[in-house]
Amino acid sequence: AAGVAFVPLDEVEEAAAVVPAVLEAAGVGGLVSSVADDLAALADLDLLLVLDNCEHVLDAVADFASRVGGSRLTLLATSRQSIGVEGERVVAVAPLMADGPQLFAARAASAGVDTDPDHPAVARIVANVDGLPLAIEMAAALTPSLGLDDLVELTAATPSTMRSPIRGAAKRQRHLGALIDWSLDRxxxxxxxxxxxxxxxxxxxxxxxxxxxxxxxxxxxxxxxxxxxxxxxxxxxxxxxxxxxxxxxxxxxxxxxDREATSERHADIVSTFVGLLDDGLQTDDEATVHGELLERYADLRSAHAWARRRRPELAVGLTACTYNWAHSRQIADPFRWADELGAGGHGGEPAVALAMAQARFLDGKADEALALLGQVVDRSTGRIRLAVHETIGDINLALGRLDESIDTNVELVRLSEKADDIHYAVIGLVGQAIGHRYGGRRSEAERLLDVIGSVAAVAPTDRGWCRYARAEVIGDEDVEGAADDFRVATELADTVGNRFLGGVARVSLSALRARAGAPEASIDDLVETIVEWRQRGMRSYLETSLRNLVILLHRVERDREAAELLGALDRWAEFDTFGDEAR
CATH class of the missing domain: 1.10.10.10 (Winged helix-like DNA-binding domain superfamily/Winged helix DNA-binding domain)
Incomplete structure (x- = not known):
């Protein structure tokens, strides 16, 4: 096009005024010429005609586009809705998530405030308003009166109340709420x-x-x-x-x-879909299911919050079907939700007691955890009953009560076979093998490896636990083979976001390297895992990892640091040392 004409249709309220506004902006038309003649003259121009903000006069714009279609004229229309004419090509404008901070800084500068576009608060403001250019401009216009932290809070709480900095803006564009209202009202x-x-x-x-x-x-x-x-x-x-x-x-x-009724239907829907996804975690499609659960997480959170207030029994069900995922992926919120249910008088529900017990155990309060589980072990049913036995076995293993741990895992396998649940059958067999290995009963541990190898495990998590058990059992005799098994377990865990399995496999691999004479290379890996355990409040696993770090420090002759860490652990630790950490 040889030229450009810009038509600000936000200043046009009536459909009949669209064509006159276009002709005026293009400089076409005379005092006595007809509209038809003027449109013919316009269509003969080699011109790019920009029609800005068309959504409120769509029919008139569509009629105009049809009348000048096929001419030399090129039309570029901006609108919240497509025009709907032949030959139209719609280009969706993505939010300005990457470029938004620069726009914010530029508009803030226009308002007299110098702002660093790389400031973390600016990125949060842009994210809070979904990267919408108009909203970014509205937020930036407030910088003379509000600090960046204030704007973060405002845009997080009520972004639709922000107003346009342009005094003459059309009514529907004076604040975000008005723009959305305008769309809803149509x-x-x-x-x-x-x-x-x-x-x-x-x-x-x-x-x-x-x-x-x-x-x-x-x-x-x-x-x-x-x-x-x-x-x-x-x-x-x-x-x-x-x-x-x-x-x-x-x-x-x-x-x-109708927010209340809608929220109830939503909570029921989330419960149904999350329950189906919980089943999917035990399949070879585990990675996809994990991704779906992450994608549904915001809705799980809001559904659980509503259910805790209005239908606690539904919240209990949500706690049950998200327990395995939350535990294995180390997601803290569901355990906090369970504590709220417990405080509200629902702590006797097996699923709630299980989640509360797991949180106590991870915080180093093993006796409290066992007491909670003891109250519900005989009343629990289904998959929660299996998870209760898994947790009792894990706690006893951490406490060095190896026989109790093994017995619990034997029962877990029996219950799992009865329920046709491969995941918990694998967990029970792995728990037995590790218990026998820590207890020095190598032949029994090796026998269990044969049983584990015969299980048709398909989920990456279950296959990872099988490799983990093999590594634990063969580590003293076949260091390279065990190291390979630990690495495979870690890789399988990472493909499905299983932080728990990945964490314990990394810790065990570090301990194996320390025993095999390569401790220096293991320290950084172990410290990385220790930091993650600490960030996630997993005190029991943090303690075991720190004891392994003592071994590594001693092996590289950093005895002073090893002694200081061991002394601190003796004052802080909840569990007795057993297994390799006691060597």
């Missing part, structure tokens, strides 16, 4: 109700999730909501995943009249 009632329901989803959701919430007959509203920029769709993997930008969701949910 929906038909059924679509407005649907988008209000869908605002309950804090994370992404699929058509299947939407159908469960609003009914399959209302799924036709999804493309309409995407077209109006009320939903964002990601179709990159062949199946659409929808999400509502947080800035939009806050306002839509605020306006929704």
């Amino acid at each position: 929906l038909v009632d059924v679509d407005r109700l649907a988008v209000g329901d869908l605002a309950v989803f804090e994370g992404t959701f699929t058509r299947e999730h939407a159908a469960a919430l609003i009914g399959s007959q209302r799924l036709t509203t999804l493309p309409e909501l995407v077209d109006r920029s009320l939903l964002v769709a990601d179709t990159s993997d062949g199946r659409a995943r929808y999400r509502m930008l947080r800035t939009v969701r806050e306002r839509v949910w605020q306006r929704h009249d």
Whole structure:
């Protein structure tokens, strides 16, 4: 195009005023010429015509585009909704997550405040407003009166209340809430109700999730909501995943009249889907299932919070079906939620008691944990019963009560076989093998390796535990073979996000290297794992890892540091030393 004409349609309120505004901006038209003649003259120009903010006059813009279509004129329209004419090519404008800080700094400078675009608070502000350019500009305009930390809090809490810095802005653009309200008010009632329901989803959701919430007959509203920029769709993997930008969701949910009923349906839906995903963790699709659980986590959190307040029995069920995932991935929130349920009078529920006990054990309070488990072991059922036995076996192993640990794991295998549960059968066999190995009963440990090898484990976690058990048993005689097994266990754990298995395998590999005469190379790896245990509050495993670090420090003749660490451990530790750490 030889020239450019910019038409700010946000200044146009009536559809009839669109064509005159275009002609005026392009410099076309006379006092006595007809509109048809003026449009013909416009169409003959080699011109790029930019129609900015079309969404409120879409029909008029579509009519204009049809009348000048096929001419030398090139139209570029910006809108929250596609125009819907032949020949239109829609280009979705992604949020400015990467470039947003630079835009923020530039607009803050225009307001008289110098801001470092690399400041961490700026990145948080941009993320809080979903990288929306208008919202970034609104936030930056507040820098003369609010500090960056204040803006972080404001954009996290009520971003839709921020106002435009432009005094003459159109009514719908004076604050984010008004812009979203404008879009909502143009929906038909059924679509407005649907988008209000869908605002309950804090994370992404699929058509299947939407159908469960609003009914399959209302799924036709999804493309309409995407077209109006009320939903964002990601179709990159062949199946659409929808999400509502947080800035939009806050306002839509605020306006929704049926929040309580919607929240209840949402909690039931989350419970159903998470329960199915819990089953999937025991399959060869474990990595995908783990990813799905991470993607559903925001909704799990909100569903559990609602259920704790309104339907505690549903919260107990959610605790049960997320326990294995939260424990193996070292995710702390579900254990805090269980504590809240316990404080609310539901600590006698086996799933709640199990989660509370696991948290006590990881905090080094083994006796408290065993007491909690002892109260529910005979009342627990299903997978929770298996997990209760697993935890009792783990605690006794950590306390050096090897016979008690072995007996519990024997019972775990019996129960698992009865329930046809491969995961807990593997856990029980591994627990027995390690117990016998620590107790010096090598032949029995080797026999159990043969049994473990016959189990048809398919989930990466279960295969990893099998390799871990083999490494523990053969470590003294076949250092290289054991090291390879530990590495494989670590790799399998990492592919599915299993921090627990990955952590213990790394610690054991470090201890093996120390015994094999290569302690220096192991110290950094072990320290990395120790830092992670500490960050996640896993005191019992932290203690074992620190004892292994004492061994490594001694092997490299850093005896002063080893002695200081050992002395500190003797004052701080909850558990007696056993196994390799006692050597």
